[in-house]
Amino acid sequence: MKIIRHPTDMQRWALEQRRAGASVGFVPTMGYLHEGHLSLVRLARARAEQLVVSVFVNPTQFAPNEDFTKYPRDWRRDERLCREAGADVLFAPRAEEMYAHDASVSVLEARLSAGLCGVSRPGHFAGVCTVVAKLFNLVLPTVAVFGEKDAQQLRIIQRMVRDLNFPVELVACPIVREADGLAMSSRNARLTPEERAQATCLRRALDAVEHAFARGERDADALRKIARGAIERAPLARIDYIELVDDESLDPVVLIEQPTLCALAVNFPSARLIDNTVLRP
Ligand code: PAF
Numbered sequence: 374m375k376i377i378r379h380p381t382d383m384q385r386w387a388l389e390q391r392r393a394g395a396s397v398g399f400v401p402t403m404g405y406l407h408e409g410h411l412s413l414v415r416l417a418r419a420r421a422e423q424l425v426v427s428v429f430v431n432p433t434q435f436a437p438n439e440d441f442t443k444y445p446r447d448w449r450r451d452e453r454l455c456r457e458a459g460a461d462v463l464f465a466p467r468a469e470e471m472y473a474h475d476a477s478v479s480v481l482e483a484r485l486s487a488g489l490c491g492v493s494r495p496g497h498f499a500g501v502c503t504v505v506a507k508l509f510n511l512v513l514p515t516v517a518v519f520g521e522k523d524a525q526q527l528r529i530i531q532r533m534v535r536d537l538n539f540p541v542e543l544v545a546c547p548i549v550r551e552a553d554g555l556a557m558s559s560r561n562a563r564l565t566p567e568e569r570a571q572a573t574c575l576r577r578a579l580d581a582v583e584h585a586f587a588r589g590e591r592d593a594d595a596l597r598k599i600a601r602g603a604i605e606r607a608p609l610a611r612i613d614y615i616e617l618v619d620d621e622s623l624d625p626v627v628l629i630e631q632p633t634l635c636a637l638a639v640n641f642p643s644a645r646l647i648d649n650t651v652l653r654p
Pocket of ligand 1: 402429431501504523
């Protein structure tokens, strides 16, 4: 496995692959890899001749009050896991080389970013779109894999690829969960044992919503109340949002008559967690 640090070297390698006619699979990450990331890596590995994994904790998607400095990092372990998973290239640029000191161009998605996480994290999705666009231009992937846990991010990137004509196929990978149902996330490592025990309230809330939906409940407010009840039983959990939105447009839904994303964000003292499920009538 080759480790590439500089964006120019990454692009040179990618252009060589393109000239040789090789397909390139790509998994962008912020590191601190877990089984969820590895499932993305396995999907990408199976779909392309060359596989690039990036590890870059992107400063521009964190607000000043967020956890950029506290975001968990473990370079040696990430390197080992990428090697074992069969990556051909591990791209790990430095922020100073990714962003010119006077960088003044960014990618703004104006519609799907407005709600859900966009409310409490203004500027977050501009940071995500900009870094993903830059990574696509450096890695030149044929296929890129993103996780369904970040449902809003996935839909925004799908929209960016469509609207800006990036020549890349996007593949969505299902959420990978711990045995007790907690969706895998690098941020789980920051939870205290007490918070970790209570963090299962997100999955419990989604289970309760799915059961009510299966019994015929179609009213979004009623489903939201059911989810709220399940989360409020965890004393350390503070609800950021519980939303039911159209699975494509992310517009709020009143009655569930089309595929609907039920998305949650919950703050614990040490980490903010998200999870979701899609309800299909
Ligand atoms: O989902 C993530 O880990 C990040 O938002 C991404 C896509 C790697 C961009 O920094």
